[in-house]
Amino acid sequence: MQTLIEQVAQGARLDECRAQSALFRLLARTLEYEVDEAFLSHLRNDLLEALAEAGAELPEDMLSGPSDALFEKLAVEYTALFVQPGAISPYASVFETGSMFQEQCDRAARWYQENGFVFKHRYSGEFPDHVGTMLSFVAALFEREAQALEAGEEGNAEEIRQSRERFLIEELGSWAPGWAKLAAQAAQHPFYERMLGLVERVLWDELTQVVPPRRMRELTEKNSRGPTVIKKDPGFRKASGL
Amino acid sequence: MNKHFPMSRRGFLKLGGSTAAVASALGASRLEAMEQELGGKDFSPVTGKLREAVPYTCLVCNIEDGGIAYVEDGRIVKLEGNPDHPGNRGKLCAKGNSGFLHTYDPDRIMTPLLRTGKRGEGKWKRISYDEATTMLAAKLREVIDRSVKANDPAIRNEIVFKWGRNRTGGAIQRLMGAMGSSAMVGHTNICESSKKIGLEPSWGPDIESADFQNTKYALIFGGNVTETAYFHNPNAQRLVDGVVGNKAKLVYFDPRHANTAKIADEWFAPYPGTDGAVALAMANVIMNEKLYDDAFIRTWTNVTPEQLTAHLKSYTPEFAEAESGIAAKDIRRIAREFATTKPATTFSYRGPCKHVYGSYQEAAIHMLNVITGNVEKKGGYCLPRGMGYGQPGPKPAGGKAASILGAPPTYPLAGHQVSTHMPYQLMKGDAKCSVLMTYYDNGAYTYPSSHVWEALLKDEKLIPFYCSFSPYMSENAELADLIIPDTTYLERWDPESMPSDLRPWLGIRQPVIKPLGNTQEWRMTAIQVAAKLDPDGSLGIKQYLNFKDGEEWVRAQFDGIPGLKEDGGFDYLKKNGVWPKYGKIDPVTGQIVDKNGDEVPADYGLHMKELSAAAMEGTTVEANGAIKKGGKTVGVRINGKNHAGFGTGSGKIEIYKEGWKKYGFNPMPVYKRLxxxxxxxxxxxxxxxxxxxxxxxxxxxxxxxxxxxxxxxxxxxxxxxxxxxxxxxxxxxxxxxxxxxxxxxxxxxxxxxxxxxxxxxxxxxxxxxxxxxxxxxxxxxxxxxxxxxxxxxxxxxxxxxxxxxxxxxxxxxxxxxxxxxxxxxxxxxxxxxxxxxxxxxxVEASMKDYEETLRLAYTGDLHKANHKEVDIDWAHLPELKAGGGH
Missing domain, CATH: 2.40.40.20 (Barwin-like endoglucanases)
Known part of the structure; x- marks a missing residue:
């Protein structure tokens, strides 16, 4: 029998899990695919204020007006940032080894599989260690934790929490915030610049919650890796290979 | 003294020292160094698990060595040479060993990209393969519809395909043929085409197989065998075998001290473009000093020793010294050594042939082997051995109208096209392009005056639509409108054969892993484009590309190869990578040996093989001995015997090339001062x-x-x-x-x-x-x-x-x-x-160079001036005719 305090705490944790799940889902959606009509509509309406409050205010050109040109502009920016040669490759394998589809990819796929997920690509050239997919996995674990809490399965919820934290530390903690910082610096559209900034802050915030201070120093150092030169000119971006 | 043992450390060491003397007699330990294994299998250093081994054929360069890819968890972790491959005999070069990095290159294009900004601006958006192939099919359909409507097959030549390294076994030609376009432009004129043209009319094939391994004297002109030249890895091994194992003498000519010079007995640096003068002077010495093979010249060539001696009269060593800077005494000495050391062979690559009039230089070097009777001898200068594989039926008839693009009629002898001229032809309006496709091609980097290609590709009027199949953002691909990335060579199907050994072989390129990240090989793209271009088959295109996938297509190419089916057919190749298996590699000598440890011999004297009665059926024999069948020469009758002969019109080696004279070129090997x-x-x-x-x-x-x-x-x-x-x-x-x-x-x-x-x-x-x-x-x-x-x-x-x-x-x-x-x-x-x-x-300066180089063509005003010695009716040279090249 839970005490009232325990019930309140569990309720707060449930709310937090739900909120975190939604937040990570938003960040994942931003990184996994280009902005489409449905996503833009959410950004313009349901999320407008919350984004602004979180420091990722929706840029002027996304607030209103015809969408086709905007989608095109954002798709081009998305491709330049995350897809084409010279992109800030969103794959853990590339960040850690300089090559695509390495062990990091297997590890991510194993995590998904062990938790009952299958990685499915929409376009060619997508791998399980895509940062957006990894964030969506964190979102899914938050959601499962919430469901377990709701069902009163405290032990199960605890297991999921530990799993999520381990995934966050082991698979994202050493590179993803640093990657997001670099990507934000290279972004040439404020939407991606701000959302990537948000990714960095959210990840650091979450890591701070789960990582002991001594380990945080190591993670900070690891995340400071990256190219010493980043220029915003198109010639640099063309195939700079960040 | 250790309290547990009554012996000091010193005592132990003394025992060890004594044992060392007899250690080898103690017998083998159960432990053996991994490196002692011959190869062909590999283990994970972490788990010890046997790695999956998949044979393949390399394609980092064009020598097509056989390899084995080791795959762990679906990832290529190591490449090594296929020990069953007669060409590279279990060894790969640095490029081949690094090949898997192409696959995992973080800058590889992994999804089709559609240009959104200006050409070359670097603005793209990703699209799916389905969207991309639909788009390309629509662009091609527009041209074909116009052609149908106007009832003009020439319009289809506005579909242009330009390739660099094309090892698709005729797949590109099949697609283009199905669409009825003849506008296919290869790259060979920036490679070694004048070597090919120096050789083909001389003896048939486009290259020699120098039997370095068994030679006693190798004379190499501008071919850096130990590093790069044709048959790089296989030839490098054989040259070292010859020089070190067979104690052959190596003389190397190259203006640059390449690594081949380092293993040579003598290195000479001729003035660029003068190798031909040196070779002709050597021939002069050999003829004048009667060091030639009289019987071979009289029997197997279309000239006599007397004619040759007369022709070579002016090419004295002193003349060659003045041209090349190589001392006449050295030319004389080397000529004598070459003619009197048996067996001997020359080898040449781009050094002599990549010049204006490079064909003459190649023909001159080839002649040295002929006059000394070293052709088709063990340790000599041999015909290349390859194996054929065709395209499966039904085969498209090809374009009905000839295209001049890349094959200007002003170069009727240039059987490997003149691809350098493509941008100039388009810029001058001599040809038109509506859809350009490129495969393994990067003209904006690889061509002379590469900026001209860049200018061409940037011009949306001259190239309204450009689709690149490059998996890398090359200088060319940057300027494309659409990129439909191919896979890397480790993820696709191709048939292969290359005369890298005197024992012919057939190889397979197969996906050693599934195409990474669901990318698709070019064959699949071609199949999909054809299906969308001609969905109901009414254009007659789809039937030629009606394959399920690349594997089915290539399987069909291997069907019907004599002997392969009996050994297991396509599945044998999938399992072994290369066919036939001649033997095993001797780990000490590196040679391919049989069960008894004896080297598996190559076949020599191919031209001497006698034609069977069946082969002679339906043939006629001409006055010069040429045995003809269906208008083609299939052999030559000499002293009453029907021999296979050489791949020329007469069946003999044609030092005198009537076909060259027809256009005002000298029919004999000559030297032209550049x-x-x-x-x-x-x-x-x-x-x-x-x-x-x-x-x-x-x-x-x-x-x-x-x-x-x-x-x-x-x-x-x-x-x-x-x-x-x-x-x-x-x-x-x-x-x-x-x-x-x-x-x-x-x-x-x-x-x-x-x-x-x-x-x-x-x-x-x-x-x-x-x-x-x-x-x-x-x-x-x-x-x-x-x-x-x-x-x-x-x-x-x-x-x-x-x-x-x-x-x-x-x-x-x-x-x-x-x-x-x-x-x-x-x-x-x-x-x-x-x-x-x-x-x-x-670009303006390059346009002038184009005009200037056209002046040398047989229709140009400098041609006659450069060939005053040729006795023909200069007023009646053959008329221009489009459609040359192959």
Missing amino acids: PSRDKKADELVLITFKVNVHTQSRTASVKYLAELYHKNPAWINPKTAAAKGIADGDLIRVTSTVGYIVTRAHVTEGIHPDVVAISTACGHNSYGRLAQLKMKEKPADYMLGGDADIDNNVWWDDKGVHPNPIIKLSVDPIGGSQGWYDTVVTVSKAQPTDKYGDVKAS
């Missing part, structure tokens, strides 16, 4: 060269290779440098009539004083992070585990400077080959405002 030979004293001849760890243009982004070689300073002789006030490492400006580049000097004795040499493979403006070097990886210490060797992985900050923009377009009017080594330049210390890597090149 304008570069008459350069001013302070000018230099610019030559380029390939290095052993890179291809011309596709490997600058491969980590292992980029680390080994990434900058290409200009080689310049110390005397020349001193005269110009240039010191090693100085910033210099190299200027031709096309423009200039700013690079650095590498002052070395290893280069002719009149020559400046700059390698290819460097100085990319595209092709990924390592090729461009716009950033440098700098991993943190924790990643490195304290290993200083890999600290700061990319430690270099120099990507080199590419010489192609300032190299003049200049084409051999016979073979159609680019004269890569005919550009005259000035070299000076850089000017105060010059920066390393500056490149300035003029």
Whole structure:
């Protein structure tokens, strides 16, 4: 029998899990695919204020007006940032080894599989260690934790929490915030610049919650890796290979 | 003294010392070094698990070595040579070993990209393969519909396909043939086409198989065998076998001291473009001193020794010395050695043939083997052995209208096209292009005056739609409208055969892993495009590409190969990679041996083989002995015997080429002094060269290779440098009539004083992070585990400077080959405002070069002046006819 305090705490944790799940889902959606009509509509309406409050205010050109040109502009920016040669490759394998589809990819796929997920690509050239997919996995674990809490399965919820934290530390903690910082610096559209900034802050915030201070120093150092030169000119971006 | 043992450490050591003397007699331990295994299997160093081994055929360069890919968890972790492969005999070169990095290159294009900004602006959006193939099909359909509506097949030639390294086994030609377009432009004229044209009319095939392994004397002209030349890895092994194992003498001619010079007994640096004069002078000596093989010349060629002696009269060693700078006494001595040492062989590659009139030079070198009777002898100069594989039926008839693009009728003998002329033809309005497709092609980097290709591809009027199939963002791909990326060679199907050994073989290229990230090989793209272009089959296109996938297509290509089916057919090739299996590699000698340990011999004297009665059925024998069937020569009758002969019209070696004379060229091998030979004293001849760890243009982004070689300073002789006030490492400006580049000097004795040499493979403006070097990886210490060797992985900050923009377009009017080594330049210390890597090149100047080189063609005004000795009716040369080349 839970005490009232325990019930309140569990309720707060449930709310937090739900909120975190939604937040990570938003960040994942931003990184996994280009902005489409449905996503833009959410950004313009349901999320407008919350984004602004979180420091990722929706840029002027996304607030209103015809969408086709905007989608095109954002798709081009998305491709330049995350897809084409010279992109800030969103794959853990590339960040850690300089090559695509390495062990990091297997590890991510194993995590998904062990938790009952299958990685499915929409376009060619997508791998399980895509940062957006990894964030969506964190979102899914938050959601499962919430469901377990709701069902009163405290032990199960605890297991999921530990799993999520381990995934966050082991698979994202050493590179993803640093990657997001670099990507934000290279972004040439404020939407991606701000959302990537948000990714960095959210990840650091979450890591701070789960990582002991001594380990945080190591993670900070690891995340400071990256190219010493980043220029915003198109010639640099063309195939700079960040 | 140890309390547990009554013996001191010293005592132990004494026992050890005594045992050492008899250790080998104690017998083998159960432990054996892994390296003692021959290869063919590999284990994970972490789990010890046997790795999956998948045979494949390499395609980093074009020699097509056999390899085995080791796969762990669906990932290629290692490549090594296939020990069953007769060509490379279990060994891969550095490029081949690094090949899997192409697959996992972080700058690989993994999804179709559609251009959204201006051409070359770098703005793309990703689309699916389905969307991309639909788009390309619509563009092609527009041209075909116009052709149907106007009932004009020539309109289909507006569909243009330009390729570089095409090892699809005829798949591209099949697609183009199905669409009815003849506008296919290969790349061979920037490769070695004048070598091919020097050889084909002489004896049939386009290259020689020099039997280095069994030779006693090798004479190599401009072919850096140990590093790069044709059959690189296989020939390098065999040359070392010959020089070291068989104690052969090696004499090497190259203006640059390449690595082959290092293993040579003698190295000579001729003036560029004068190898032919040296070869002719050697032939002169051999003929005059009666060192020739009288019987062979009389029996197997279309000339007599007397005719040859008369023809060669003016090519004295003294003449050759004046042209080449090689001392007449050395020419005489080497000629005598070559003619009297048996067996002997020459080998030549781009050095002699990549000049205006390079075909003559190649023919002259070939002749040395003929007059000394070394043709088809063990240790001699042999015909190449390959195996054929066709396209499956039904086969498309091909385009009904000839295309002049890349095959100008002004070059009727250039059987391997004149692809360098394509942009000029389009710019001048001589041909039209509506849809351009490119495969393994990067003209904006690899061609002479490469800036002209860039200008062409940027011009949306001349090239309204450009689709690249490149998996890398090359200089060309950057200018495409649509990129539908192919896979890398380790993820696709192709049939292969290459005469890299005297024992012929057939190989397979198969996906060693599934195409990475669901990318798709070009064959699938072609199949899908054809299905969308002709959905109901009414255009008659779809039927020719009605394959389920690449595997089914290639399987059909291997069906019907005599003998293969009996050994297991296509599945045998999938399992073994190469067919047939001649034997096993001897781990000590590296040779392929049979069960008894004896080397599996090659077959020699192919021209002597007698035709069977069945083969003679339906043949006729002409007065000159040529045995004809269906209009083709299938053999030659000599002294009443029907021999296979050579692949010429007469069945004999045709030193005298009637076909050349018809167009006003000299039918005999001659030497033509080039304008570069008459350069001013302070000018230099610019030559380029390939290095052993890179291809011309596709490997600058491969980590292992980029680390080994990434900058290409200009080689310049110390005397020349001193005269110009240039010191090693100085910033210099190299200027031709096309423009200039700013690079650095590498002052070395290893280069002719009149020559400046700059390698290819460097100085990319595209092709990924390592090729461009716009950033440098700098991993943190924790990643490195304290290993200083890999600290700061990319430690270099120099990507080199590419010489192609300032190299003049200049084409051999016979073979159609680019004269890569005919550009005259000035070299000076850089000017105060010059920066390393500056490149300035003029399209206008290159257009003038185009007009100038056309003057040398058989229709040009300089042709007769350069061939006064040819006795023909100059007023009635054959008329222009489109559709040459193959």
